[in-house]
Amino acid sequence: MTVSEGNEGDVPAPRSGDEPKFETPAAHVDFPPVRNGVDYLGSVADHLNLGQAYPRDGQELNPRHLKYAVLHLQAAAEVLLKARLVQEHWSLVFKDPGTAKRDRFEAGDFESCTTTGAIGRLRDIAGVAIGDKPAKSLAILAKWRNRLQHYGLTAPAPAVEVTAAQVLDFLVAFVHDELLPALPGPEAAAVADDLVSVGADVRCITSYIAARVKRLTDELKDVADRTVMCPVCDQWALVLGNPAIPLDCRFCHTTWPNAVLALEQYYNNVVMDGNVQDCPTCTQHTLLVEAVGTTASPEASRSLCFCCGTDFAVTAQCSDCYNAFVPDPDEDYGLCGNCINGAVDRF
Ligand SMILES: [Zn+2]
Ligand SMILES: [Zn+2]
Ligand SMILES: [Zn+2]
Structure with missing residues (x-):
């Protein structure tokens, strides 16, 4: 499957401030994109109404909510995956790291790699373990986002919910394991708080999904x-x-x-x-x-x-x-x- 993706927006550019940038090891670099990404995750949980009691009693999600859930989830994935790449080296978020220039990175003015490209670099260069299942869900999500921009959302609501739950589940763990440890204390504490609330919503839908799987297994025996x-x-x-x-x-x-x-x-x-x-x-x-x-x-x-x-x-x-x-x-x-x-x- 080929997945073409846009690269616009949401590139983790460094915060403009007085502190020295990139002269120090990763642990000293601030990553406001992580908060931004986790904020998107919260928005996805809200749009999908994940915290509500399941089942929905036949209530379909409104197409507008589905649309923003897909857009914000894709934005979150881009920001968060690339934030981890920046920890490794800032040039890795460029589409072609060989032509990376620091001033363009700092200005946020460059073409960045795709989500699929970011996953590959995280695995191959940063040594981050990303399973095939989340990688696949991320690819499906990227495809939906692209189609959404041209034709509107064509995926059925339950498919969006299931894929979104898988991606959310992965991203919550990813932020926790890969991004929090490198954040400065106060920033890490704020992100951790936001994560707890998204995590609770995700568990709500994953336990609902588990119950449906069990019922379906019975029906299809x-x-x-x-x-x-x-x-x-x-x-x-x-x-x-x-x-x-x-x-x-x-x-x-x-x-x-x-x-x-x-x-x-x-x-x-x-x-x-x-x-x-x-x-x-x-x-x-x-x-x-x-x-x-x-x-x-x-x-x-x-x-x-x-x-x-x-x-x-x-x-x-x-x-x-x-x-x-x-x-x-x-x-x-x-x-x-x-x-x-x-x-x-x-x-
Ligand atoms: Zn033959
Ligand atoms: Zn299916
Ligand atoms: Zn046949």
Whole structure:
């Protein structure tokens, strides 16, 4: 998946003041962006009304609140991730650190790296452990923010809530572990206070989510062999093979107009491996071979069709390209579809 992001705004520029800047080690540098970022987090919790009692009794969140929740969460992520990069070295927030100039940094006048770029640098240069799940949620969030600016918000409210909860949960811990220790005492105390309140709201929604997951697991136990992980919310709640189209995630209600698009996103976000072939049962090009995990069998080893939901137990190895494939019982040449087509093309 490619995520293009804007870079405008919310760059952690140093505070203009009399104190010497950047002559001293990181511990002496002040980071007002952290307070700013945590303030955004509080705004997200308010817009999503996270502190309220769940469930919402069918009350949908107002689209305007959802919109500002996405914008402010993305702003918070940018500010906070980049504040940690600045601790490492100020040049790392430049899109191209090789051309970084200190006066431009101090003026806040430069093109900064993307959120995805910041995550990469935090992992590779600063040695900060950022799990794949939060990284994925951050990428989804960045995509929504971009789409929002051009087309308005197209993601369903529950998907925004779930992704926002995952990102909030990550950012609260990130501020606590990575940013607070380097802040001067009074600043750290103020940020810590704000964090406590956001953290309480996040726990409120995460316990609600946990309760829903439990209920859903129960509801879906009869289709456990064709329920896969949703590529948006990471819950085991995407039931394949339902005659009803569009496909939708039973947890976050993200919908896909057809199985091909659901498979594409699943492939990009969840597995990034395995071959796709025509399904011998329904003939659609939506059978992912030996790469799908289901609720019944979570290790990613099943061969499942995203259209009809058939789980093919038997796979063979293509005698030409050696890839695994599901043989069609009617015409088994020992070759996968690609190699059969290739052989046909040669004649
Ligand atoms: Zn979902
Ligand atoms: Zn099929
Ligand atoms: Zn082959």
